[in-house]
Structures are given as C-alpha cells and as structure tokens.
Amino acid sequence: MDIGAYVDKLTSGARTAARSLAVAGSAQKDEALGLIAEGLAADAEQLKAENKKDLDAAKEAGLSAALIDRLTLDDKRIAKMADAVEEIIALPDPVGEVIDGWVRPNGLKLHRVRAPIGVVAMIYESRPNVTVDAGALCLKSGNASILRGGKESINSNLAIHRVIAAALEKAGLDPSCIQLVETTDREVVTGLLKAQGKVDVVIPRGGKGLIKAVVENSTIPVIKHYEGVCHVYVDEGADLEMARKICFNAKVQRPGVCNAMETMLVHSSAAVEFLPKITAELQEAGCELRGCLRSREISPAITAEATDDDWRAEYLDLILAVRIVDGLDEAIAHINEYGSQHTDSIVTRDFARAEKFVASVDSACVFVNCSTRFSDGGEFGLGAEIGISTEKLHARGPMGLRELTSYKWVAHGSGQLRS
C-alpha cells in the first residue's frame, strides 16, 4: 500500500466533502444522522459479528479486562450508540449562527458567523462508540471527518463505517463526509499529522502516550483532551457538611473519569473537625488515602505519605491525595502548580475568597460549592460532547458542537472604499 497516496486520497476526499457539507442544510445533515441511527439498529447482528473478531483477537493478545470492556459491542451498547446520534439530531445546528455584529461608521454591516472548521482528524482508542459519536458530531457541525480508531477495533469500526457511508449516500451527501482510516498502519497517522493545509485540526482522545505522540509529531493544530488532576479545596469556615458531601461525590461517584477529584485540600483550621469524618467515610467506600504529614497526624485513615508524584497523579481510581494548607493563597498555588488546569472547586461561605479562587485558579472549569463531576458537556447543557479540552486556545473545557466550529467575518457593503 502506498501510504502517501492513501493519505492524499483521504485528505483530498475530505476537503471536497467539507466544501459541500459547509453549505448543506440542517435538514439534510439530520436526515443522514437519522439514517445512521436506523442503520446501526438494523445492522446490529452484523456489528456484533464483526466486533467478535476484534474481541477474539483482543483476548488472544491478552488485553486487559478494562480494554476488552470498552471494545465490546452488545445490543444495549448498539442501541446507546443510536440514541447518541438521535440526541445530536435534536441539537441546534451551530453553522450560520451569528455570534455578533455591528454597523461601522461607513455603513459597512459586519457580522461574525459560525462556519465549520473544515477537515477534522480524530485519533482515538479502541472504543467503537467513538466512531459513531465523533462522526456524527463532526457531520452536524459541518465538518468532514477522518476517523482513526485503535487497531484492536478495526473490524468493528469497518462495520460501523459501512452503515455510516450508506446513510450518507442515501441522504445525498458525499460519503467522504465521514471517512474511516481502513488500515492500522501507523504511517497513516504520521501522514495525517503532517498534512498542513489539508487537515485543519487533529483531536486526539485517549491515554497520555497517544496524546503526547500526537502533540510532538503534529504540524497542524491539535486540540488535546488531556488528563484531569482535579481538586476540591475546603476553605476556612466552610459548611463542613456540604464539603463532606461534595468531596465524597467528587471522589467516589465515578472515580475512573477525568473530572473526579484526585487531591483534596483542606484549610488547617477546618482539618481537625473535617478530616477524620470524611477520610473514614472515603476509606469505608474503598478509597486509599495518601496525605501530607499534618493530615496523617489528624487522620489514621490516611495510611500513606503523599509524595510529589501523588500531587501530580491522575489516579482515575479510588485513591485520593490529601493536603492541609494554611490559607487560600497556598491552595491556589498548589492547584496552579500541580493541577492539570481541568476542573477545581472551592467549598466556602466567604464571598471574597470565592471570587479570588475563581479569578486565580487557571483552570478550564472553576467551581464554587459544587462537585467537580459537573465538568461535562451534558451537565453544562451543551448536549453531546466530543471531549473536554485542556487547551487554552479555541475551546477550553467541555467541547460540544459549537466548539467544533470556526467563524468567518462577513461584511455587507454598498461600494465602500478604503481611504
């Protein structure tokens, strides 16, 4: 296989498709999405059969149970994929939305209008549902997508993509609006990452290694979805009952996700009253606790000393780092030093300290008196999300349809000249 030629074929097909998709109406895009949802349901047996090939290979290769779980398609999951597409249909089309506009003194009517980005390359793990989600979100936002899932999911993805391509064609759209990289050769990824002017953005989703490799090898813009080292800071004078519930929820409700709390910071004046209770409760829920020396003196449930690595850790597990701080400034400094600029929350009664925390913590999501677990496109009311960006440019935090668009400046004149 000539990889260079294949990459060219993918990218030039995507560009042509993107041009037509940019002017396709919402009705046509929604029709295609409806056909995708229908097709997934109709082809469930075929999808499961192809998925079984991947599962057999994965088991033979000794993949972990967690990876195999993510790879698995069953009737329930196929129905969920179709439901996700229906949810995207229900969202408003962001293309054409007027962001703002005004009239210049010379009479030029200026407005900023949302427009598709163009060609989006998604590089992700072996999770077949991402093939559907990413393709559908890109389609709705008017972007042609080139999807490259993990090699372990290739048969599942090919089967899903057959459904997608048939739906696009039936709706009268260019089938290249959503393309799948049909080989697991890594050179294709390398080629896509260097396709300046042909691919407009790369969105990697997955483990740190994958994201690091994309960032270091790409010469085209990348929107990272990196780790979440999230904090809750329990302030002096906080409602400790509220703090206890928030910390427990932030750690335990779903520990394996990026918006779960990984480090709890507690003001020294609250520690004696607060720490024994919350740590006992967390321990009872199966959570391992690693803390600073002062916290260990107060709470026997904190069974290990936290190291510098713990302050930087995204455990994604029932493990929590605990640190006592002597004030808001120390809490902010800790978060800005060790956090990942994802989501951080303060529990406080003090208005001024809440304001200072919000202004000073340099994170995508900064919360007052609620669980870090709300950092989520659905919870924010954005509808389906393509991920949570840890970038500062373009899109920060949960990325929905709107964040998958660019904009253009449109001016309507009547013969204006520059003097």
Add this chain to the structure above:
Amino acid sequence: MDIGAYVDKLTSGARTAARSLAVAGSAQKDEALGLIAEGLAADAEQLKAENKKDLDAAKEAGLSAALIDRLTLDDKRIAKMADAVEEIIALPDPVGEVIDGWVRPNGLKLHRVRAPIGVVAMIYESRPNVTVDAGALCLKSGNASILRGGKESINSNLAIHRVIAAALEKAGLDPSCIQLVETTDREVVTGLLKAQGKVDVVIPRGGKGLIKAVVENSTIPVIKHYEGVCHVYVDEGADLEMARKICFNAKVQRPGVCNAMETMLVHSSAAVEFLPKITAELQEAGCELRGCLRSREISPAITAEATDDDWRAEYLDLILAVRIVDGLDEAIAHINEYGSQHTDSIVTRDFARAEKFVASVDSACVFVNCSTRFSDGGEFGLGAEIGISTEKLHARGPMGLRELTSYKWVAHGSGQLRS
C-alpha cells in the same frame, strides 16, 4: 550562555508574572501602559541612539531599503508608538467579560468568563514598533509576553524594553510581564517552541520562511499570520462602476499589505464592458497585469499570460492576476483552490449569489460590495490588532484584545452533587 537555563528563566518568570497579571485590575495595567507611552516619549534621544547602532550594522550588512525603513526609529515613529499605546489604554479590558451564562435545572449558575491565555511568545521581524504593540496588547489582555524580534533590531529592542521594564516596575507590576529575549541566538527560539506547558501560544509574524519554520518546529499551539491571496469577483450583472472603484481601491490604495487584491475574477458576460476600462486604469496607476488567455483577447493592457504560480501569488506589489470565469461556481472554486483563506469580495446585485458566495468561500473575511482592504482590526472597530490570523481555530481574521484571551467556565453552586 546556557540556553536551556535561559529559556527556563524566561518561561518560569513569565508564568509567575502571568499569574499575578491575571488578577491585576484594569487600572493598574492602564497605569503601566501610560508610563510606557510617557517613557517612550521621554527617552526618544536614547532610543534613536540605540536604533542608530542597528541601522549602521544593517547598512553595513547591505540590507534592503525596505528592511532598513522598517527598522528605522525617528521622532515621528516614536511618537506613533506612544500613540498606539494610548489607543490600547482606551480599549475596554477583555478580562472578566462574561461571554454567556445560564442556570441549569439543578440550580447551578454557569457562566463563561474571558480569562488571559497566560504566556504568549511573539516571534517577529526587525520592526521595533512591534515590540511596543505586542507587549502592550498582551499586557492589556492579561498575558505575560516573551518578545523575540529580528536580530537586526536587537539594540533598538533592548532600549525599548528598558522603558517597558521601568514602567511595569513603577506601576507595581512584575517586570517579567513583558520580557524581551536579550540574545539573538536562534537556539532560544527553538527552546521556546518546545516549551510545552510553559508557553501557551506562539504568534509568529513576518515572512513565509519565518512562519513555516515556527509551524514545523513548534510543539505548542501556533497562531499564524500568513499570506493574503485576496480576490475580488465581479459578478454577472454587477454595477460595473462600483466594481471598477472597488477593484482599483483593493489593488492600488496600498498594494504592499496582506488585504490588497492579488487576483481579479470577472464573469465572462461582464468582461467585454468591464475589463478594458479597469485594466487601462490599473496600467496607468503603474500596475502590471497578467491574465488568462480570454482576458488577454479582450484587454491589451494585460501584457502577460498568468501561470499557475500567478494564481497562487501574494505579490504585495503593483501586479494583478486577472481571470475570466463563466459563473459563480467557477469563481468560488478558483478562490477555494488558489486563495489563502484570508479575504475575498464579490461585487454583485444578486442577493442569492451574494449569499452563496458568503457561505461557500472558505475565508476568514468574506465581503459583499466593498474593498478587500477593510479586512483590518481598526476598520472592523476592534481597536489595535496584533495581526490577521489565517488560522481556523481560536481566532480567525483580525485579532484584537479579545482574541488574545481564553475563557474559563465558572459555576456557582449551593452544594450540588452529581448523581
């Protein structure tokens, strides 16, 4: 000099400064800017003396007259630099602006708030005024900046930076809010481009070679200010008198800038009436014309045949490529194929074709019935601009203060938990 240690010093100083600047009020930032403007005026003699060193070296090195002109500081230009800072003071502070917000069903009050990006590295040519502009725009938008001007301007930049540093200190701000790379060693640039997590964005401004080198070597996000291959399309049935004035203005009013017209597209039905007159007028203004075969048959002023290179050329000079097209679709296809996604204008009387042009031309600025020369932050009413972005992500088109910011999601709760 230990380059690695120097880059670390620059970036860690910038990060610390950025943290304090993010929470500095508008009054303090404006005070510092006022002191910079004052300082430039007060130190004019010193600035000219240091600039003379650069000019002498440039002349000895045989630099072109155009480069030497850009490098030169005289009283008028120093006054202009100070005026530019005063204009930035007059602009509203973008930090803290609430972009949007709503209340979720669970009572969580959510809002998106503009926040500084953090640490901005500017890499630019030997134009000392950019040192002032870029530093001032970054300061006002709450970003710490690391400025690296062309090596030919080092003495001028060092002198300007002494004024800036003194002003920052006097206003009680960290002098590292605006840092200058004090060596011309290129390794510092290489180090900055790899400083992931330490520099948040790189903005290169200058020639194609500079920008290409930055894009290809950077592992941190880049906002490019690339070329402008701008078009005017004269539609069938257009007001040809309006078209003539717009095309003349777009080409001749200031040919050396990125928003000047480089290719004129004319509908075949308008060509016989339109072309002879406009081309004669352009020729009289000293413009060289290169056209397609059909255009040359109509107009003797088109003295050369245009090649593929001409369709892609950013002349930045009194040269124009001319092409006759048989309809709107051909015009759009030409622009999307050969243009640089900067600024393109249609002259038309037809509403539907205007709408189609606006939707289909994939450029940062798409105009109807006005000169391409309006593609400018000042003309758009954005105030001072740091450049015109040719990116699709983050900022597209003219970049003012607002485009130098990111945002954060802020949620105010009352103990909300995720279930």
